[in-house]
Amino acid sequence: METIYIAFAPLQGYTDAVYRRAHYRCFGGVDEYYTPFVRQEDGAPRIKDLRDIDIERNEGIPTVPQVIAKDVDEFARLCDALQELGWKRIDLNMGCPFPMQVKAGRGSGLLQYPDRVEAIACEMQRRPDVCFSIKMRLGQTNPEEGMTLLPIINEMPLTHVTLHPRLGKQQYKGAVDMDSFIIFNEKCRHPMVYNGDITEVKATAIPKDVKGIMIGRGLLAKPWLLSDKDPKSALQDMHAEIYRYALKNLCGDSQILSRMHAFWEYMNVSLEKKQYKAVMKSTTLLRYDEAVAHCLSMLHVE
Numbered sequence: 001m002e003t004i005y006i007a008f009a010p011l012q013g014y015t016d017a018v019y020r021r022a023h024y025r026c027f028g029g030v031d032e033y034y035t036p037f038v039r040q041e042d043g044a045p046r047i048k049d050l051r052d053i054d055i056e057r058n059e060g061i062p063t064v065p066q067v068i069a070k071d072v073d074e075f076a077r078l079c080d081a082l083q084e085l086g087w088k089r090i091d092l093n094m095g096c097p098f099p100m101q102v103k104a105g106r107g108s109g110l111l112q113y114p115d116r117v118e119a120i121a122c123e124m125q126r127r128p129d130v131c132f133s134i135k136m137r138l139g140q141t142n143p144e145e146g147m148t149l150l151p152i153i154n155e156m157p158l159t160h161v162t163l164h165p166r167l168g169k170q171q172y173k174g175a176v177d178m179d180s181f182i183i184f185n186e187k188c189r190h191p192m193v194y195n196g197d198i199t200e201v202k203a204t205a206i207p208k209d210v211k212g213i214m215i216g217r218g219l220l221a222k223p224w225l226l227s228d229k230d231p232k233s234a235l236q237d238m239h240a241e242i243y244r245y246a247l248k249n250l251c252g253d254s255q256i257l258s259r260m261h262a263f264w265e266y267m268n269v270s271l272e273k274k275q276y277k278a279v280m281k282s283t284t285l286l287r288y289d290e291a292v293a294h295c296l297s298m299l300h301v302e
Ligand SMILES: Cc1cc2nc3c(=O)[nH]c(=O)nc-3n(C[C@H](O)[C@H](O)[C@H](O)COP(=O)(O)O)c2cc1C
Pocket: 009, 010, 011, 012, 013, 035, 036, 037, 066, 093, 095, 096, 135, 164, 195, 196, 197, 198, 214, 215, 216, 217, 218
């Protein structure tokens, strides 16, 4: 495969700063790591989200912080908060399909409001110090919604547009709509990044003129996918780093185990069913340690 831009997709609940750092150190092969979205809570940027994008916590890791907003006011407040922290790079989420966000007009819900998107576009113009990008779906209920926004998107100052060619209402069901991606790609004046269902690094139906690809669940399932490191020892190393963090910073076995179960959750494809279940069902650290030792020795890395 020729060298193109490769991004690790943001995955709320999985790719926090600890995961991103451990993956970067142990595997790499990724150009940039997008953070799960920072959102407003009770009129202010959520403290827990800001902690995850703290500059020090992300130092040395190529990180792109992401925000989610329902209108220009929310967007501006979130940009202020990120710029105050020192960020000069911000990705806007226009693709999250979770009903709570969509109902509030955020994520793929925002795609139904061209006037709000237009106001956000003007706000981006007012912040020339920031490099913006957007991550979107084709639409919330039909692909016309994204096409309607194209003239506005084309006027936004963006490094690229990442497009996951499904509708918000599909969430993750159904096939990706490659035809709609191709049409959008032809009409969009910004470089495009393809996102959706990439699980292997080999020639696919993705148009050759894209700037790059973004991979989410495929990398959670196979963190070694883009790396030339030895998968077993690097995974052992990555697991050890995240586990050390969890043991030191989280309270009680159940919090620690739920953090570690998230690490393994998507790796079922690379593990025997029995071993996977033993890890995911472990309720004590002792059982967890035993199950993980077994898993790491039996990992299928093809
Ligand atoms: C559990 C979960 C959490 C996600 N969190 C975010 C998020 O915070 N921001 C975002 O833009 N997309 C989020 N996504 C969407 C992914 O970034 C990505 O667009 C989607 O999984 C499709 O790509 P993939 O098939 O390579 O996983 C999330 C997806 C999942 C399954």
